[in-house]
Amino acid sequence: MGTKLNFSSAYHPQTDDQTEVVNRSLGNLLRSLAGNKPKQWDLALSQAEFAYNRSKNRTTQLSPSEIVYGQNPSGVLDLAPIPRIGRLSIKADEMIDYLRGVHDQVKKAIEDSNVKYKAQSDSHRRKVTFEVGDLVWVVLTRDRFPVGEYNKLRERKIGPCEILQKINDNAYRLRLPSHLKTSDVFNVKHLTPCFVDADKDNLNSRASSFLPGETDAGQ
Template sequence: MAHFVPCSKTLDASNVADLYFREIVKLYGVPKTITSDRDTNFTGHFWRTLWKKLGTHLQFSSSHHPQTDGQTEVVNRSLGNLLRSLVGNNPRQWDLTLAQAEFAYNRSTSQTTGKSPFEVVYGQNPSSPLDLAPLPATNNFSGDAVDRADHIKKLHEQVRLKIVKQNEKYKKQANKFRKPAVYKEGDLVWIHQRKERFPRGRPGKLSPRADGPFKVLQRIGENAYKIELPGNYGVSAMFNVSDLSRYIDENNKDSRTSPFQPGENDAEKSEF
């Protein structure tokens, strides 16, 4: 289930915390975990200290690796599509349509689960304006609370099995083109200079698409590494494994140059 809350880009961590308590904690209580990107509001001392005192574990996505929290990325795209269809000729009034967008999203059927978020959480969909017409009532719950609880438990188990099945399907498809790559601390690697990661420092079209070699400092999770970068780079030192390639010394008989050759088209570079 998603909740959409308008806010300003100028809000600091304390303002974001106020919003979270006012809109989310009042409904569900203090969470056990929070998954977010590495925005300065979420990596700062105030935010970390607040949730540590409340016993909430903070989980941060890898830099420039949206797959870490793919569900949020999908929700963001869906929200964008909903708002474009709702605001019409009044794009500046997008915040006034968030309530309708939230209701529409939570009532729509998920392709993965076959159920809407409302059904998964509450066991049934709320009435919409179209449902207010005088139609025969169907699929009502039994008045017995035990029957309703059993129904929701079975529903959650069905949804869980569908999610597992779909995840296995997505994993199998993604692994077709994925090559395992594991680096140790001290290894030398090339870094791929994606234009979204290096918007200003990206070299020209005919320049190499990689830079380095740089030393691996630390492995973060399964797919991210901390790299020792020069101070003039001005970007996060965290890189996804898909942006790294092993460096081989030129004196080695099996040596090769950077895999990202001059003039390479980013769109043609396969992900792994």
């Protein structure tokens, strides 16, 4: 399929969008099948898998089973004692040619869909890049705090922090304060440029750089 492996940064699994979509679809199916017994969702997992593999994808207009095996698995009606019209035995060579044609069709559909979604997403995206040595303000999300330490009123933007390594345009490794016990790799959407006023030697941001226990009362 010509895929390329992109490593996601810590706490930012959205790079693997295909898995995210499948998990969301399976979650919706399980929610419907489990009904008023959500803790027994594992009993409906086989039904959800079967239904998902038989359902047509919006992009490819084919089901996962059709793409992999060339046909959908037999359902309830297929097992009924009625004439199976339209089900023909395909020779191996014909089956190979058919699957190759299906895969070419699916690849083209996915590429066209990706181009459309990328153009739509890029129209609302502002690209920001940093270099090693730049100072940035860092936004700490809830999952960055240890269990029991998160508070809605606690400072969430810290800095300035120095960029130590540029992993790619979306992920950067930072020099964090020693009291922070979290991964030092951040997604670019959680970083804000920090500029130093050379005349006043001040930082032009409202973000706080206080250490734990400090307040602005003493200052």
